[in-house]
Amino acid sequence: MFGRARNLFERLIIGDSVPALVRWGKRVPRSIIKGIQEDGFRAVIHHAARRQKFFARQLDERGIDPSRVRRPEDLGDIFTTSEDLRSQPAEDFLCGEPQLVFETTGTSGGSKRVYFSYDELEFTARYEAAAMYEDGVRPGDRLVCTFDAGYWISSWVTFLACKRLGVFCSAVGKPHPRDVYSRMKEYRYNVITADPTWLVSFSEIAEQGGVFPVKLIFAAGDRMTEVYRDYVQRVWKCPVVLGYGSTEQGGGVGMECLRREGMHLDEYNYYFEILEPDADGYGELVVTTLSRRIMPLIRYRVRDVTRWIEEPCPCGATLRRIARIRGRRDEMVVMGAGNMYPEIFEQVLHDVKGLSETWQVAVRQEGLHDVLEFRLELTNGISSPAVESAVRENMKSRYPDVWANHLCGMYRLAFRFLPAGSLEQGRKPRRLVDERNPE
Ligand SMILES: [Zn+2]
Numbered sequence: 001m002f003g004r005a006r007n008l009f010e011r012l013i014i015g016d017s018v019p020a021l022v023r024w025g026k027r028v029p030r031s032i033i034k035g036i037q038e039d040g041f042r043a044v045i046h047h048a049a050r051r052q053k054f055f056a057r058q059l060d061e062r063g064i065d066p067s068r069v070r071r072p073e074d075l076g077d078i079f080t081t082s083e084d085l086r087s088q089p090a091e092d093f094l095c096g097e098p099q100l101v102f103e104t105t106g107t108s109g110g111s112k113r114v115y116f117s118y119d120e121l122e123f124t125a126r127y128e129a130a131a132m133y134e135d136g137v138r139p140g141d142r143l144v145c146t147f148d149a150g151y152w153i154s155s156w157v158t159f160l161a162c163k164r165l166g167v168f169c170s171a172v173g174k175p176h177p178r179d180v181y182s183r184m185k186e187y188r189y190n191v192i193t194a195d196p197t198w199l200v201s202f203s204e205i206a207e208q209g210g211v212f213p214v215k216l217i218f219a220a221g222d223r224m225t226e227v228y229r230d231y232v233q234r235v236w237k238c239p240v241v242l243g244y245g246s247t248e249q250g251g252g253v254g255m256e257c258l259r260r261e262g263m264h265l266d267e268y269n270y271y272f273e274i275l276e277p278d279a280d281g282y283g284e285l286v287v288t289t290l291s292r293r294i295m296p297l298i299r300y301r302v303r304d305v306t307r308w309i310e311e312p313c314p315c316g317a318t319l320r321r322i323a324r325i326r327g328r329r330d331e332m333v334v335m336g337a338g339n340m341y342p343e344i345f346e347q348v349l350h351d352v353k354g355l356s357e358t359w360q361v362a363v364r365q366e367g368l369h370d371v372l373e374f375r376l377e378l379t380n381g382i383s384s385p386a387v388e389s390a391v392r393e394n395m396k397s398r399y400p401d402v403w404a405n406h407l408c409g410m411y412r413l414a415f416r417f418l419p420a421g422s423l424e425q426g427r428k429p430r431r432l433v434d435e436r437n438p439e
Contacts, residue, residue: 002032003039006268018164021130025268026317033267033318038071040290041271045069048296051095054080054088055298072273072288072299079286079299085112085248096294103151104247111151114248115295121153123291124251125160127266131255132161134317135241136216139166143191144180146198147220149173154220157251158193167191177202184212192217196224203235214238218255220245225347244325248300249287254322262309262321272322273299274308278339281307284329285322303329305341333434335363336370336411337402342431344402345374348394354382358423365436370411377420384417391415 014020028036048055049066058078059066069075085093090113098115137143145158155171162169170187172180177198183189189212194202196219206212217232217240229240244263245252253270254263265272269291277283285302305328309321327341334340345361356377364371374391378384392413396403405411423429 002035003043006036006039016164018126018129018133021126022134025130026134026319028318030318037267037271037290040269041072041288042070044288044290044296045075045298047095047293048298052093052296052298054084054092057092072271072286075299079301080297081301082112082248082303085114086110090115093295093297095296098294101151102153102156102247112248114153114250116250116292117294120250120292120294121156122160124269125157126164127269128157128252129161129164131243131252131264131266132218133165135218135239135255135258137165137167137191140168141165141191141215142168142187142189143170143193144183144187144189145169145171145193146174146177146180147171147193147195153247153251154245174198177205181205181209188212190215194218195220196228199232199240200228203232207235211236216241218243225343225350227347227351242324244322246302248297249302250289250292253287257313257315257317259313259315261313262323264313264317264319264321267319272320274306274322275301277307282323282326282339283307301329305329305332331430331432333363333432335372335434335436337372337405340372340402340432344399345432347398348391349374349376352387352390352394354378354380354387356420358429360423360429360431360433362433362435364414366412369409370436371414372411373414373416375416375418375423377423378417379420384415387417388415 014024045066049059050056062076062078064075094115096117099118100116100121102114102116103111104114143162145155147154147158149155149171155173159169159171170189181202192199192214194217199217199219214236215238217236217238219240219242224242233240239258239260241256241258241260242263243252243256244254249270254265256263269289271288271290273286274281274283275286282305285304285306287300287302288298289296305326306322306324309323312318313321327343331342332339340363345359349355349359356379358377360375362373362375364373376387378387406413
């Protein structure tokens with residue numbers, strides 16, 4: 001019922017207008033959003049059960065009748081994983097003739113291919129445009145997008161979102177920050193969309209050479225620490241807003257509002273679950289695509305770990321928010337310090353002077369105790385005691401809970417200092433490793 005009403009409403013009342021989509025979509029009561037989601041879920045299950053070999057096989061193996069599936073729990077342990085996408089032929093996921101393909105490479109080798117129709121890409125861009133509009137992008141603005149192009153989806157979605165908004169757009173792949181900086185005056189860009197590390201280098205150039213009037217910066221959120229964000233905001237004197245998404249999910253699925261306190265999710269087109277939440281509510285994000293029909297993904301395990309922010313957002317939007325991504329599920333190590341993610345150590349180490357970019361933290365065992373060992377490469381002849389005390393100080397101030405467990409004796413800290421270049425042998429080392437004996 002909700003699904004059909006939504007389609008009619010979108011077609012007749014909202015039409016192509018992005019401002020109308022924001023106006024109508026922003027304050028829909030939770031009960032109606034929930035109804036739209038449940039209808040959308042049933043519809044995509046019905047579609048995939050008939051047309052997607054991979055999903056039909058899974059239902060079959062477990063003897064589940066798709067017409068009885070109403071919510072994700074009814075599917076038991078049926079998921080789609082990145083390994084499935086990598087190892088099974090594309091035909092097993094396709095439910096129709098595709099017109100576009102994008103790829104994504106993970107940390108564990110091999111690319112995942114995700115197929116779309118033109119209409120699906122345009123549809124995604126429409127919601128991306130709505131999020132950008134809500135954050136203040138208007139016709140007449142000039143946007144430069146420096147997301148890596150290649151087979152990735154994000155620069156295309158940004159490009160099409162700009163087209164919808166009537167915004168001048170340069171989606172130029174990922175040039176050197178200097179190349180964009182040198183064109184800022186000529187093209188009068190006032191909105192920037194980029195990756196965090198690119199933005200930091202770009203801002204360093206601007207700090208030296210002078211800034212231009214920029215009103216808004218969008219950053220792909222997963223590696224944007226608050227320290228980076230503060231720096232970029234300070235240099236450009238404008239808000240840096242984080243977005244979240246991936247090629248498998250079909251581009252952006254969430255974005256912060258200008259309050260910048262968690263990312264609102266697109267619950268009209270995706271059904272999100274947080275799997276096996278820990279005591280703090282953190283668990284793995286699982287997503288079902290509700291609107292795609294060429295290659296829908298049913299309960300796709302994104303592997304990113306986050307939690308719901310339950311309180312309603314003061315901005316008034318009724319779409320729920322998630323907290324910043326804490327890390328990848330397969331990078332998590334559970335130990336005496338708590339649930340550890342590489343992001344924690346990135347936050348602790350990034351501004352410690354005298355260290356190279358490459359580091360590793362290992363969880364070891366000594367007798368009955370966990371040891372958290374920092375393996376760090378010293379540069380610039382800075383003394384190891386100075387580094388050690390800076391690391392301890394950062395842990396104490398930035399992760400008081402983790403530090404409290406240290407004071408309670410639940411784990412010990414250790415440091416190993418190595419000459420620059422010794423950790424990196426051919427490939428980047430894993431940033432967090434568990435070297436405890438499983439016995
Ligand atoms: Zn908000």
